[in-house]
Amino acid sequence: MSGSSMWEAVSGIIRRDLLLAMRRRSDAAMSVFFLVIVASLFPLGVGPEPAVLRTIGPGVLWVAALLACLLSLSRVFTADYLDGVLEQMVLIPQPLAVLVVGKVLAHWLISGLPVVLLSPLLGLQFGLSGESLGVLVMSLLLGTPTLSMIGAIGAALVLGVRGSGLLVALLVLPLYVPILIFGAGAVTSSMAGIGGEANLSLLGACLVLSLFLAPWATAAALRIALE
């Protein structure tokens, strides 16, 4: 299998998924709205104390981003599963794991990237300062692709299963714990003046690890679901 044909397959999948998402923009906008609403609810619930908001800010924004990713997970494979495209994808000569990378990247571009771009605005709501806003964006930029990668395993496992929405949350949230710790930790430590580099590099390590391992697990889960 030549590298160029693999790349063509991946980019083809990404283009197709983006095109489909452009046709139904409300779907893509939903996870962003969710993030904004959740992030706005916390100050209303906790109280407007700037010091308190600054302390909980990184954690709240990260949990909100994580839940937004979780909500959009059902969109990764469900439509293709229902109309039979997924069964065709298994038959393509390119390895399924490579195609999975394309699907997950498309999912990240649709629901993860908007979250990253919007996060500085939400950070301002919580009184984060200039440098920590930058670290917040960096941490989400490194962390949300990992969330999509790990989430795809869960999404593939529960394809066509009853009560899949809740089940995928139960499966995936425990796996999100390290990303949450490193992501929120990066912002917190930059606010404390330690600098977030250590946590950011750990997030990068998680991203690399998930890029190598998660597609195989997802491909295995897809094959099981399609049997």
Added chain:
Amino acid sequence: MQWGSASEFFAMGGYGLYVWTSFVATALCMVWEVLSLWRRRVAVRAEQRAALLGGIDETTA
């Protein structure tokens, strides 16, 4: 033997509540697991027997 009396043993140096809750909870969990497995086994055997007898009835009928 470091216990002067039974009440001293049950008091566990003032930590009786914590120590005995732990041990009793562990024992209860294990007993419950064994009992539930026992009941499952009884149900399985009943089903097994019924299936076998039913199968024989079918073949003889």
Added chain:
Amino acid sequence: MSVNWSKYSAPQTFYPLAGRLIPWFACVAVVLMGIGLYMGFFIAPTDFQQGEAYRIIFVHVPAAWMSMFLYVVMAVWAGVGMGLNARLSFMMAQAIAPTGAMFTFLALLTGAMWGKPTWGAWWVWDARLTSELILLFQYAGVMLLRTSIDDVRRADRASAVFALVGVVNVPIIYFSVQWWNTLHQGASVSMATGSKMASTMLMAMLLMTVAFWLYSIAVILARVRCVMVERESSPVWDEKPTAVQETVEAR
């Protein structure tokens, strides 16, 4: 001498073999548990720092060890099942999960019981406690995934994939929380057991661990036997076919 392992993995051999082994494992487990408890309560001395509260160690540590060990064993069976397409391996993985979850729950409960008198808090966000909690969630995930898929073959494989993914997750969580705690200094509680354990304490703890281990084997074998019969409708491997034969003749 080479052992023909495939012979033992055949259901009709494994089923009666497991049935014969269960009483032995159960009896030795009960005896060792009795000795372990006797040593733990009557021979092991009082800890000079923690007083009598430390005696929770005799259930807490074995339960915590078993919870992690059983998860790994479950994942190994799941992996073997995926690799060799062996149904018995999947059944073993299915049988291990409830016992592992029970020990995880017990480890958390007894940990809280130990933490309250020694640290003054039922719960702290320590690396060990957090990874134990996540382990419980993963056991729950494995079992829930299995029960929500009706097709047995798919349920086996899907929960196997999740169990294997979880094996990577737990150590990452352990180290990430440890890292996170060093960042939030002061909030964490030092769990280092600097004081040396008396040899009788250690002996009692090890005895209890072996007892829990044998108990787990007995319970898991009993459960896998139930699972085998529930899955295969034809009752072919009963160890006493004569018993059924007699009932048939009596009719």
